[in-house]
Structure formats: structure tokens, C-alpha cells
Amino acid sequence: MATQKQKVAIIGSGNCAIAKIIGLINLSGFNTVRHSDVFERRVDMYVYEEKVDGQNLTEIINKEHTNQKYLPNVALPENVVATPSVEEAAKDATLLVFVLPHQFILNICKALKGNLSPNAQAISMIKGVDVREGKISIFADVIQEALGVPCSALSGANIANEVARDKFSETTIGYRHGRRKQAELFFKLFDTPNFRVGLIEDVAGVSLCGALKNIIAIGAGFCDGLGWGDNAKAAIMRIGILEMKNFAQEFFVDVKPETFTETSAGIADLITTCFGGRNRKCAEAFVKTGKPFNVLEAELLNGQKLQGTETAREVCQFLTERKRLDGYPLFKTIYRIAYEGLEPSKLTAEL
Amino acid sequence: MATQKQKVAIIGSGNCAIAKIIGLINLSGFNTVRHSDVFERRVDMYVYEEKVDGQNLTEIINKEHTNQKYLPNVALPENVVATPSVEEAAKDATLLVFVLPHQFILNICKALKGNLSPNAQAISMIKGVDVREGKISIFADVIQEALGVPCSALSGANIANEVARDKFSETTIGYRHGRRKQAELFFKLFDTPNFRVGLIEDVAGVSLCGALKNIIAIGAGFCDGLGWGDNAKAAIMRIGILEMKNFAQEFFVDVKPETFTETSAGIADLITTCFGGRNRKCAEAFVKTGKPFNVLEAELLNGQKLQGTETAREVCQFLTERKRLDGYPLFKTIYRIAYEGLEPSKLTAEL
Numbered sequence: 001m002a003t004q005k006q007k008v009a010i011i012g013s014g015n016c017a018i019a020k021i022i023g024l025i026n027l028s029g030f031n032t033v034r035h036s037d038v039f040e041r042r043v044d045m046y047v048y049e050e051k052v053d054g055q056n057l058t059e060i061i062n063k064e065h066t067n068q069k070y071l072p073n074v075a076l077p078e079n080v081v082a083t084p085s086v087e088e089a090a091k092d093a094t095l096l097v098f099v100l101p102h103q104f105i106l107n108i109c110k111a112l113k114g115n116l117s118p119n120a121q122a123i124s125m126i127k128g129v130d131v132r133e134g135k136i137s138i139f140a141d142v143i144q145e146a147l148g149v150p151c152s153a154l155s156g157a158n159i160a161n162e163v164a165r166d167k168f169s170e171t172t173i174g175y176r177h178g179r180r181k182q183a184e185l186f187f188k189l190f191d192t193p194n195f196r197v198g199l200i201e202d203v204a205g206v207s208l209c210g211a212l213k214n215i216i217a218i219g220a221g222f223c224d225g226l227g228w229g230d231n232a233k234a235a236i237m238r239i240g241i242l243e244m245k246n247f248a249q250e251f252f253v254d255v256k257p258e259t260f261t262e263t264s265a266g267i268a269d270l271i272t273t274c275f276g277g278r279n280r281k282c283a284e285a286f287v288k289t290g291k292p293f294n295v296l297e298a299e300l301l302n303g304q305k306l307q308g309t310e311t312a313r314e315v316c317q318f319l320t321e322r323k324r325l326d327g328y329p330l331f332k333t334i335y336r337i338a339y340e341g342l343e344p345s346k347l348t349a350e351l
Numbered sequence: 352m353a354t355q356k357q358k359v360a361i362i363g364s365g366n367c368a369i370a371k372i373i374g375l376i377n378l379s380g381f382n383t384v385r386h387s388d389v390f391e392r393r394v395d396m397y398v399y400e401e402k403v404d405g406q407n408l409t410e411i412i413n414k415e416h417t418n419q420k421y422l423p424n425v426a427l428p429e430n431v432v433a434t435p436s437v438e439e440a441a442k443d444a445t446l447l448v449f450v451l452p453h454q455f456i457l458n459i460c461k462a463l464k465g466n467l468s469p470n471a472q473a474i475s476m477i478k479g480v481d482v483r484e485g486k487i488s489i490f491a492d493v494i495q496e497a498l499g500v501p502c503s504a505l506s507g508a509n510i511a512n513e514v515a516r517d518k519f520s521e522t523t524i525g526y527r528h529g530r531r532k533q534a535e536l537f538f539k540l541f542d543t544p545n546f547r548v549g550l551i552e553d554v555a556g557v558s559l560c561g562a563l564k565n566i567i568a569i570g571a572g573f574c575d576g577l578g579w580g581d582n583a584k585a586a587i588m589r590i591g592i593l594e595m596k597n598f599a600q601e602f603f604v605d606v607k608p609e610t611f612t613e614t615s616a617g618i619a620d621l622i623t624t625c626f627g628g629r630n631r632k633c634a635e636a637f638v639k640t641g642k643p644f645n646v647l648e649a650e651l652l653n654g655q656k657l658q659g660t661e662t663a664r665e666v667c668q669f670l671t672e673r674k675r676l677d678g679y680p681l682f683k684t685i686y687r688i689a690y691e692g693l694e695p696s697k698l699t700a701e702l
Contacts, residue, residue, distance in 0.1 A: 157585040168699045169582035170589070196586070196702070230627050231520035234508040234619035235547070238521070242613060261612035262593060268585035271622065276581050348519045351547075 006038055006185055007117070009093035010045040011086060011100060011108060021099045021125060022067070022074055023163025027190050028097070029077025035188055041079050044093065049084035058082040074164045087115050095185060096122040096149070102130070102139055109146035122151040123173070123186050127210045127307060131314040134321045136251060138207035140174075150176055152183055153203045154190075155210035156264035157272045163195060170196045172265035174206030177254065198263055204252035205259030205266075212247065213270045214308035215315065216240030219334045220274035221283025222344050232348070236330070237274050239351055241267055243330050247315070250324070279308035287344045309338045357389055357536055358468075360444035361396040362437060362451060362459060372450045372476060373418070373425055374514025378541050379448070380428025386539055392430050395444065400435035409433040425515045438466050446536060447473040447500070453481070453490055460497035473502040474524070474537050478561045478658060482665040485672045487602060489558035491525075501527055503534055504554045505541075506561035507615035508623045514546060521547045523616035525557030528605065549614055555603040556610030556617075563598065564621045565659035566666065567591030570685045571625035572634025573695050583699070587681070588625050590702055592618060594681050598666070601675070630659035638695045660689045 008028055012021065025045065032039035050057050061067065061082040066075050083089045090096060090112050100108060105126070126139040144151035156171030163169050171190065175183030183199055191197040200206065219240060223233045245260040260266040274280055282296045289296070293309050316335040319325040325332050329350040336342035359379055363372065376396065383390035401408050412418065412433040417426050434440045441447060441463050451459060456477070477490040495502035507522030514520050522541065526534030534550055542548040551557065570591060574584045596611035611617040625631055633647045640647070644660050667686040670676040676683050680701040687693035 157582045157589075159580065159582050162580040162582045167580050167583055168586060170586045194699075229510065229513040229518050230623040231508045231510050231513045231619075232518055234622040235519060235521045235615065237622060238508075238613070238615060238619040241618070258612075261609075261618070262589070264586065264589060267592070267612070267618060268589040271585040271588060272581040275626065348545075 004094075004119075005040045006095050006189075007040045007093045008032060008043045008095045008097065008189060009090045010043065010080075010097045011090065011112075012045055012047055021160060022076070023158065023160050023169075023195070024097070024099075024125070024190060025080055026074070026077060026164055027192055027195055029080045030192065031189050033077070033079060038185070038188055043077075043080045044089040044091075045080055045082050046086040046089035047082045047084060056084070058084050074161070086111055090116060090120075092117055094119045094121065095189060096120060097189075098122055098124045098126060098139075098143055098151075100126060102126050102128055105139060105142055106146060109143060113147055116147065116149060120147075120149045121182055121185075122147060122149055123154050124151055124207070125154050127155070127214070128311060129208070129211045129314060131318045134318070136315075136318050138204055138211070138252075140203050140207050150179060150182070151203070152176065152179075152186060153207040153210075154186070155206050155269065156198075157268040158195070158264070159272060159276070166194050168194050168196075170198065170264035170268060172198045172200060172206050172209075172259070172263040174200055174203040174259065174265070176203055177201060196264075200256060200259055200263060202254065202256045202259045205248055205255045206263070208244065208248045208252065208255075209260060209263075209265040209269060211307075211311055212244040212315070213240075213273045214279050215312045215331055215334055216244070216270060217273040217277055217279035218283040218306075218308040218312060218338060219330060219347065221280040221285075222287055222334070222337060222347050224280065225284040225287025226344055226347070233274070236347070237270060239330050241270055243328050244270075247328060247331070250327075251322075279306055282306055283308070283338075286338070293338060312338060355445075355470075356391045357446050357540075358391045358444045359383060359394045359446045359448065359540060360441045361394060361431070361448045362440065363396055363398055372511060373427070374509065374511050374520075374546070375448070375450075375476070375541060376431055377425075377428060377515055378543055378546055380431045381543065382540050384428075384430060389536070389539055394428075394431045395440040396431055396433050397437040397440035398433045398435060407435070409435050425512070437462055441467060441471075443468055445470045445472065446540060447471060448540075449473055449475045449477060449490075449494055449502075451477060453477050453479055456490060456493055457497060460494060464498055467498065467500060471498075471500045472533055472536075473498060473500055474505050475502055475558070476505050478506070478565070479662060480559070480562045480665060482669045485669070487666075487669050489555055489562075489603075491554050491558050501530060501533070502554070503527065503530075503537060504558040504561075505537070506557050506620065507549075508619040509546070509615070510623060510627070517545050519545050519547075521549065521615035521619060523549045523551060523557050523560075523610070523614040525551055525554040525610065525616070527554055528552060547615075551607060551610055551614060553605065553607045553610045556599055556606045557614070559595065559599045559603065559606075560611060560614075560616040560620060562662055563595040563666070564591075564624045565630050566663045566682055566685055567595070567621060568624040568628055568630035569634040569657075569659040569663060569689060570681060570698065572631040572636075573638055573685070573688060573698050575631065576635040576638025577695055577698070584625070587698070588621060590681050592621055594679050595621075598679060598682070601678075602673075630657055633657055634659070634689075637689070644689060663689060
């Protein structure tokens with residue numbers, strides 16, 4: 001008897017998420033066709049319905065197989081079908097790809113719970129950490145707990161529009177203990193000659209890389225704003241990756257140091273984030289203009305919250321509750337510059 | 352009985368070397384005065400004599416305490432004394448700082464051999480590797496063997512003019528097994544609040560970081576020339592640091608992996624070299640203009656040899672002799688693009 005084919009569902013939400021992962025959507029569409037022995041051809045994609053020029057977004061996607069407004073000239077594969085119902089998208093799916101903004105996770109999981117295939121597994125591309133009541137969680141754990149299905153994590157130096165344009169990129173999948181074979185299905189779903197997927201048994205490490213790197217990017221931006229040059233910025237990045245690693249090892253179990261120092265999710269993504277990206281840019285502007293971050297968010301990001309300052313605040317609040325803030329002088333200094341009026345030039349004073 | 356004070360000699364050679372380490376010369380001058388309990392005040396510096404505007408270079412340095420021609424507006428400390436005689440400079444010195452171009456090492460060591468203090472130790476800041484007759488050596492070993500005194504290595508993300516201008520930087524000293532206490536004298540000679548020195552028991556690792564990073568910078572420059580974007584460049588750097596580490600562990604003893612992934616000599620210097628620096632720049636021009644490297648060296652570097660292509664050639668020649676070239680696909684591909692006409696767009700094909 002042949003094994004049942006894998007059915008893929010992308011649990012996205014709205015244009016923003018689609019723009020962020022259009023490259024990965026393309027790869028899923030491409031690979032489900034390429035590996036037709038493993039995957040069902042059709043990939044369902046949950047899309048939060050909205051009107052674009054009077055038309056339903058899902059209908060535009062299914063008719064035009066593109067998203068001119070957000071990523072012009074990038075075609076979506078025809079086998080990726082948008083649907084406004086998350087239950088419909090996830091029905092019978094064995095591979096669930098989560099790319100929601102984190103505030104929607106719990107409600108979406110509530111809608112899905114009990115309606116999933118018994119063989120379903122999930123993967124999270126959601127950045128950030130969930131800090132509450134003196135506890136810190138990664139979203140792969142939040143999803144796994146809420147759905148009752150195993151959840152891996154994917155993160156890496158894979159800026160969406162470069163992936164969508166088939167420029168060479170890498171990413172990292174962190175899988176759970178003993179589940180390498182199952183994680184290889186996600187490898188097969190995303191890996192192509194120009195998009196190399198690495199696997200490592202470390203869900204927490206991969207997730208935390210994606211979250212904590214944004215704090216370091218704020219520090220790198222301060223450095224740029226101060227005009228301190230390449231040596232200082234490289235030093236901030238080096239110290240940053242070590243604080244990220246130490247934090248993960250102190251507060252999560254079974255974290256691998258090499259996730260931070262050797263994978264695409266770790267050092268490579270830190271590099272792209274500290275040289276490109278909105279966190280670095282806003283932090284540079286913070287030093288140069290003297291404007292507070294909420295003003296810069298309004299001016300430069302249409303009011304969207306910056307992930308780096310937000311994560312710095314959450315992580316430092318957590319470290320303060322655990323009386324461990326002094327163990328992370330770079331996190332602490334970045335937080336104090338961003339929120340407590342510390343002079344940016346004090347960036348390295350406590351290192 | 353008080354311990355004898357340490358006497359420092361800088362074994363430089365000509366303007367080029369001085370320009371490269373003027374920051375370190377300043378730090379030595381500053382720290383010998385600051386730690387007057389440990390160091391003799393006077394630091395002797397061997398300078399290859401030449402005429403500048405009709406005057407002897409050593410006399411200009413000793414009179415004006417500056418080097419307007421090479422690093423304007425950076426003062427040299429008054430306690431650093433230039434001398435055209437290397438034997439004179441090294442006489443009674445207990446700490447010898449080597450910053451010669453590598454082709455001069457053997458002759459200089461010959462002049463010094465037998466004329467050194469019995470307590471002398473050396474540190475090498477010389478980049479590159481010595482490949483001959485199927486053997487590969489680091490210059491710290493060449494110096495140690497030629498002089499018969501222990502030799503450490505210093506390397507890191509410390510671009511000279513930023514250090515000289517007291518911007519925040521870090522560096523790494525690799526010391527020999529069991530010699531941490533002695534290496535701490537070099538730590539004390541260079542470390543300041545804005546120039547942080549790390550110590551690691553790994554002379555080979557620190558030396559090889561300084562040499563092999565230049566190969567990766569050529570790859571990063573190809574990437575820039577191809578317009579492949581940030582993901583691809585970060586991937587090249589990530590794969591690069593792993594090939595550097597693997598090479599060191601395969602062909603040298605007692606190399607520590609974290610020298611590559613966690614120190615200033617390793618990942619931090621790789622970052623500065625892949626974003627700034629002449630290797631990256633010339634490699635980008637190689638792809639964009641189609642001109643061979645010897646033409647670009649003539650046009651962009653006044654005919655000076657590029658270290659990255661030179662090291663790629665030496666390392667790949669060594670790997671070929673050892674029948675191990677295929678174990679290092681990034682080194683190999685960079686070499687083949689630079690010297691054998693391989694299409695730059697094949698950069699990632701064998702990774």
C-alpha cells in the first residue's frame with residue numbers, strides 16, 4: 001500500500017504575511033509539483049479576506065496568480081489556492097505552515113483545534129517571543145500546545161523578495177527531538193538548488209535567533225548612527241550573537257550553541273538584519289535625529305511597531321523579573337538607550 | 352626583589368606597516384605609560400629607513416611624532432622611538448611585536464637570532480600563510496622557529512585608522528598551550544576601554560582567521576558584483592567561516608572551533624572584511640568589468656597583490672597536493688572563478 005501523499009496548507013493572514021513569504025509560497029507550489037510522489041498538487045492558503053479595488057483578495061489571487069500591489073512581477077504558482085476560511089484551508093492538511101502575525105495565533109488555533117488530520121504537523125515562521133507572567137515562550141511551542149500537533153520552526157537569512165526572485169538563499173528548520181524524518185517533509189517542501197534548507201534538532205534555538213537578532217540590529221543601528229565604523233559594528237554583532245546564545249541556553253532546554261554561530265537562522269540572518277532592515281534603519285535615525293522610537297515608527301513605518309525595540313523591552317522585562325539583566329549587558333544597554341534615555345554613546349560602556 | 356620591567360620593541364617595516372598598525376603603536380605607547388609598573392616607558396620601533404621629502408623617515412617620526420603622509424592628524428606617542436636598526440630596536444626587548452610584510456621575516460629573524468633577551472617572547476600580526484613543498488605554515492610558527500622564542504598571534508576586526516581614532520574595537524590574541532600568563536603581558540600592552548583584547552589558547556586558529564577570511568571576502572565581492580543581494584552574501588559568509596574552521600581543524604593541531612565562530616579574529620573580522628576592504632572591492636569589479644585581477648591590481652591597487660586571490664591560490668594548490676580540494680567547495684569555486692575562467696554565476700553551484 002502506497003503511503004498517503006502530504007497535503008500542504010499555508011496559514012497566512014492578509015497581504016503583509018503573503019508579501020513576507022511569497023518566496024516560500026512559490027517554493028511550496030514548485031516543490032509540491034516537482035515531488036508529486038510525496039505531495040498533493042494543490043496547496044491551500046488561508047488569506048484574511050479583504051477588498052482590493054472592490055474585489056475580494058482571495059479571488060484576485062486565484063484569478064491572476066499574482067499580487068501586483070505588494071510584489072509586482074512575481075507570479076504565484078497556479079496550484080496555490082487562496083481561501084478565506086482557515087478551517088477549509090487546513091482540512092486534511094498534513095503539513096501546516098504558520099505565517100500569522102502573533103496576535104492572531106490563539107484564535108486561529110482555536111478554530112483549527114479538533115479539525116485537523118491525525119497526521120498533521122506544523123511549522124512556524126513567526127518571529128518574536130511571548131513574554132507573560134515571568135515566563136517566556138516561543139510561538140512554535142504556543143502553536144504545538146494550542147493545536148496538539150508537533151510544531152517545528154523555520155528561520156533564516158531569506159529576505160522575501162530575493163527568494164521570490166530566485167536569488168541564492170538559505171534557511172534553517174529547527175525540529176523536535178526524534179522527529180528528523182518528519183521534518184524532512186518540510187525540507188522537501190522548501191529546498192531547491194537556489195534555496196538551501198538546513199536542518200537542526202533545535203526548535204527553541206531557531207525560533208530565538210529569529211526573535212533576538214532584532215535586538216542586536218537596534219544596537220548595530222545605534223552604532224551606524226554614532227558613526228563608529230565597521231570595527232565597532234562587527235564587535236556589537238559578535239557580542240550580540242553570544243548574548244543571544246547564552247540567553248537561549250539559560251532559559252530553554254536542549255538549545256544547541258551552533259544554531260547561533262553556524263546556521264542561516266543564526267549568524268547569517270544576524271548579518272542581513274544588521275546591514276539591511278528596518279530595525280537597523282530606525283535605530284540609526286534615532287541617534288541622528290534624537291526623535292523617540294514611537295515618532296520614528298509613525299514617520300518611517302506608518303505606525304507599525306518595530307520588532308527590535310519591542311523584543312528588547314519584553315526580554316529585558318523578563319530578565320529583570322528573573323534578576324538576570326546584568327548578565328546581558330548588551331541587551332540591557334540597547335534597552336536603556338531605546339527606552340530610558342541613556343546616551344547612545346554609552347553603547348559599549350558596560351560590555 | 353621586584354620583577355624586571357617589560358621592554359617593548361615593534362618590528363615594523365616602512366610606512367605601509369606603520370599605517371596599518373598605527374592604532375596599535377598608539378595603544379602600546381599609551382599603555383606602557385599607563386602601566387609603568389609593568390613596562391619600560393620607552394618603546395623602540397624598527398622602521399625601514401627611507402627618505403621622505405629629503406629627510407630620513409625615522410627622524411621625521413622622532414621629531415614630529417606623527418606621519419602626516421600616511422595618517423594625517425593622528426599623533427604618535429612621544430615614548431615610541433623609531434630606529435633604522437632592527438638589532439638596536441630589539442636589544443633587551445622582552446616583548447617583540449612583528450608587523451613585517453612576510454617576505455622580510457626570515458632575513459629580519461636572521462639578524463635578530465642570538466641577539467635577544469633570554470626572556471623575550473614575540474607576537475605576530477602578519478597575515479597570510481606560508482605554503483611550500485606540500486606544507487602549510489602560519490607566520491607565528493615561522494618566527495618562533497627562526498628566533499627560538501615563543502610567538503603568539505594577534506588578529507581581529509581592528510581597521511587601523513578607526514583604532515587610531517579611538518573608535519570602539521576588539522581584537523584577539525592567540526597564545527600557545529600553557530602560556531596564558533605570558534600572553535597577558537601582550538593583553539596589558541594593547542587593551543584599553545575602547546580597544547578590547549580577547550585571549551584564546553589557539554595561535555593557529557587566530558592566524559588562519561586572518562589569512563583565510565580574505566578568500567571569503569573575494570567570494571563576497573563576487574556576490575556583490577553579481578547583484579545577488581544580502582541573503583546570498585550572508586550565506587557565502589556563513590559557509591565561508593565553516594570552511595575556514597574545517598580547514599584549520601584538518602591541517603593544524605589543537606585548533607578551537609570557537610576561534611572562528613565567536614572571536615573578533617573570526618566572525619567579526621570576516622564581517623568587516625566582507626563589507627569593507629580591498630578584496631571585496633576588487634572582486635566586485637572583477638565581475639562587473641570582466642577585467643582579470645592583475646589588471647585590477649594595477650588599476651586599483653598601484654600594482655600591489657591582492658591578499659585574497661593570492662591566499663586562495665596558495666591554499667587551493669596545497670589542497671590539490673593533498674587531494675582534498677573537493678572537501679572545500681567554496682575555496683575551490685572562488686579560486687576557479689579568479690584563476691580558471693569559471694563563470695562567476697557558478698559561485699554557489701557546488702556548495
